[in-house]
Amino acid sequence: MTPSPSIRSAFTPTGTLRAAINLGNPILAHQGADGGARGVSVDLAAEFARLLGVDLELVVVDAAGKSVDVVASGAADVGFFAIDPVRGANIAFSAAYVLIEGCYLVKDASPIRANEEVDRAGNRVVVGKGSAYDLYLTRTLQHAQIVRAPTSPAVVDTFLASGADVAAGVKQQLEADARRSSGLRLLDGRFMVIQQAMGTPKSRGERAAAFLAQFVERMKAGGFVADALARHGVEGASVAPAAG
Template sequence: MRRRTALPALTVALATAAAGTTVVATAGDRPGGPPSERTLLDQVRARGVLRVCTTGDYRPFSHRERETGAYEGIDIDMAENLADSLAVEVDFVPTTWGELLDDLTGGACDLSMGGVSVTLDRAREAYFSVPYLVDGKAPIVRCEDAERYRTLEEIDRPGVRVIVNPGGTNERFVQENIDEATVVPHPDNTTIFDEILAGRADVMITDASETRYQSSLHPELCAVNPDDPFTFAEKAYLLPRGDEEFKEYVDQWLHLALNDGTYAGYEDDWLD
């Protein structure tokens, strides 16, 4: 059963204090002014809904059930916790990796959550929260092939089929590092690992956190060197650029959640 860890009273105090402040860093308007002049922190509380863009295709962070449309995962639990801290409801807005940034900057949602990697391209258009996870790219393969595909040199060879989902950092990594192997695009990240199991692909290079989780779901698949990935990366939440008060609140909430057991509890629920 997934736990729900209540945030300390300090978080509630932060929400109250932020809503009652008389100085808005970005616009210089009072929270009591017209809604269009308020910081997003005040708009969310006035609206009563926190809108969260998420892809729903990236376990263990964000997964959408096909039959019911319900979302689940570590960052889904965290989104609900953030909404609770603001005393509002949460509304999950479907997006894709290719549209994630445009949906946020276009105002479709208040922030993006669900295993989003920190990249400079994204940082030029939006803010990132403080990071909550260190990660990096690593291979996942059929277990009988684990000794064959330990390095990029062993992967990037003629005859090797590297499968990749489009629109995100996995695709960029493959484009920048795979020249000799055959690249197999696959549009559905929820079924991509079945392609390796079925023998229609040999390797997927994705975040080490995902390789660990998928290998726990599929004992026939093995994560290769997830503790020594090919790259360094961090995961964080993507926020609208320019809204300092909203970012400050999210950072403070996340700092508390990372240190009071809230995030660890959700992570244990999913990774165990």
């Protein structure tokens, strides 16, 4: 892959690649010991900047919705998101590079034993505002009420403080929260598989979107994504299959 001057300009209107990094999804990014962002998405952003031959600037946020906003507005040039039709109004997505499980968590004493029991009248389900789970469950839950925490990492704390019935989110985040707060359990199975992709503002043009999609396929096929998952000790996520 060799970017043309027009492709480079499309991704770097400021002369630098600005990549939105969401620390609210621990599978893709986290804060390192030095305070900087680390993770699979950071590695992909750095590799894309290297390919373009430009410097990288990280636009670090703490929630998926904020990441969507900065890319959709053009304040960042690329970002890392769960594919969703609502977000697709202003963002052009690549195919998925990683697949992540979405799960439910309840209190030990809860009568809810299975995923299909969540969507019942009277149940309150806590999600991270603007997250893939928020968007998906807003479309699919017919009876349960959605309660929105400010960020995905705050879901379990909000769940406990509000006395809600269910917490929904990334399986690994919920597992970590269950370990630090006694009396909690995950329901078996998953309620959705999240397709994590790279995205760029649609205003950058179809050729830029196609170049980004080609980059993601190359990163999957060449083992870059698998190596990054292993390097950062990520469990419970898998490399997405090739597009098509």
